[in-house]
Amino acid sequence: MFSIFDFSLRINGFPIRKAKSDLDKIVGLSADEKKQFIENQKQAIVDFHLENNSFYQKLVGSKNYKNWKDLPILNKSNLQIPLESRLSKGFSTKTCYINKTSGSSGEPFVFAKDKYSHALTWASNMYRFGWFGIDFNRSLQARFYGIPLDFMGYKKERFKDFLSKRFRFPVFDLSYTALEKVLKKFQTTKFEYLNGYTSSIVLFAKFLRKQNLILKDICPTLKVCMVTSEMLFEDDKILLETQFGIPIINEYGASELDLIAFQNPNEEWLINSETLFVEILDENNNAVPNGTEGKIVITSLFNKAHPFIRYEIGDIGILDKKSTLEKPILKQLIGRTNDIAILPSGKKSPGLTFYYVTKSIIEDDGNVKEFVIKQREIDQFEIEYVSETELDLVQIQKIEQAIALYLEPNLHFAFIRKNTLERTARGKLKQFTSFL
Template identity: 75%
Template sequence: MLRLFDLSLFINGFPIKEAKAELDTIILFSEEEHAQFIQNKKEEIVGFHLQNNAFYAALVGSENSKNWNDLPILNKQNLQKSLSERLSKGYSIKNVYLNKTSGSSGTPFVFAKDKYCHALTWSSNIIRFGWHGVDFNTSYQARFYGIPMDFIGNTKERFKDFLGNRLRFPVFNLSDAILEKFLEKFKTKKFDYLNGYTSSIVLFAKFLEKKNIVLKDVCPSLRVCIVTSEMLFESDKILLKKQFGIPIVNEYGASELDLIAFENPEGEWQVNAETLFVEILDDDNQPVPNGIEGRIVITSLYNKAHPFIRYDIGDIGILDEKSTLQKPILKQLTGRTNDVALLPSGKKSPGLTFYYVTKSIIEDDGNVKEFIIKQTKIDSFEIEYVSEIELNQDQIKKIEAATALYLEPNLKFNFIRKTLLERTNRGKLKQFKSYI
């Protein structure tokens, strides 16, 4: 069979064969060899950017770059300047892979990867998806993502879908009529796996639950579902397993970096320790012990075109106590650092806790399909939701009681029923947003 996917990478100048060979070598390292490899790559990438990248050299300044923990933390605000100012010597927009972050953190920016680094990203994807029997050249993907609406952007994505052997299910409008059309496609096409935004895939599962349909029954070729980009709650994972009849795999990545963590066949969220170095840091930028929550800070060990060294991705998480340098395990992804509810008492609560407390009540009877929470004032919140019938006083009282118990009393809520929720231009659903 023609390996269209590999061929398309090769034609676009990504040395996929060499990248696969290097990754295969790294995976076979002993623990000692891996520790030495990480040390060498860290020194090499810092040395390269201090020498060849004026933006990074200025950021480090005269600080002691010999000590890793003294290196500055790079954040998204640092990167909001023109790309030409951030590229390394020898790289231009003509000879790199260019893309833009989704902006779900509130700070979108354009980034670059050199072609070898991007080939490694794809090699890493190939290995991890392969853990679950997915082959990008031959497996047929049902893709739940957004798509550009302009003609050129749309055509480009559709062509990439053709090369990637996937059929796209756009997620901007997920009404029952549209979901019914999605279901018809599953009845006629031999999909091998689903991949896409968690919220959209969960919504499809709720639609199937209402119709009492298991997806595997109508599409027997399905093998696995891989969700990405948004939080996967345990209750949703159970629902997906039940309504799809296949294993559910959780992916955590960032377009500017790589796959950060991917659920392995043992059900652990295995961190990428081949092309990335992942640290969990406290507020003073010092590493915390495994098992302790902190900010997720990541170094791209191979990207020479653009520095991502000790880059604060804006997420909070915990590495499992049993993690090793060669096989770190992400125990928990707690959410984004900027998704925090500030309450009248001075208490700070992660937005996702807030969302989760509400979710446990609001979705009990299957009436509410999805919802988002917006903090409009220190004591005031709007809950926008899509449902068959309006929430009743009893449900509203339950939500108020639960938030009083888990967060604090006397918070005010305004419930707004909508036909569709606002998604980002890529189709992601931001579950909690603070406007204060």
């Protein structure tokens, strides 16, 4: 059978055959060989950029370094300069894969990957999705993502979807009428899997629950659902499993890097140690013990066009205690470093704590479809929500009591009912934002 997806990569200059072959070799390494491979590759990528990338030379301050931990932490503000000044010798914007980050961290930037590195990203995706019987060349995807709304951008994305065997449901309109159309498409199309933003897929599951429908009954070809880009809470996972009737797989990735972690069939959130090296560090950039939270810092082991070495992605996470260098396991993704709420007592709390506590009460009866929390002042918060009926005084008091219990008392909330919630240009929903 003609492999349209592989062919579309090859015709655009991405050596997918070599990438797949090389990835297979890495996957086949023994534990000791894998450790050695990671150390060799770390050394090789740093040496390459110190030799060939003036941006990285300047950042390090020298072409010599003694220890890995002496290398600087690269953050997003370092990268907000023209791309041309960050490219390595021998690479140009015409010979690389160029894209930009979504900006969900509030610090968007343009990045580059050399063509081999980008082909490895796709090989890595194919390998992991293959754990669940998904073949990018044959399996049809129901895609819940944003889409550019300008004419050319829209057409280009739709064409890419055709080549990638995807049908896209844009997430900017998730009204009852729009979700009815989504349902009709599932009734007439042999989708094998769903992939997309967690919040949008959860909304579709709530719609199905209201209709008392199971998606697998409507579309029997479905095998699995992969959610990405936003937090997946345990109760949402249960909702998705119930309403879809298929396994729900948690994916964590970044466009500038690769798939970072992907749940395997044993329900371990396995970190990609074939193309990335992931560290969890404290505020002083020292590695924390497994089981301790810290900032996630990632090295792209193959990207020669642009350095992503000890790159602070902006997320906070915890490695599992049984994690090893050759088999790292992400126990928990806590949220973004810029999503920290600072409270009047001086306490700092991940903004998702508010979201989680509020969520446990606000969605009890299924009235509220989705919501976001915004911190306007140190003790002033807004909860914007979409619902069938307005929250009543009893519900509001319950939320305020729970937050006083889990966080601290004397915080003030304004509840604002809306028809739709604001999403990023890519269609992501930012669950907590601090404006302090």
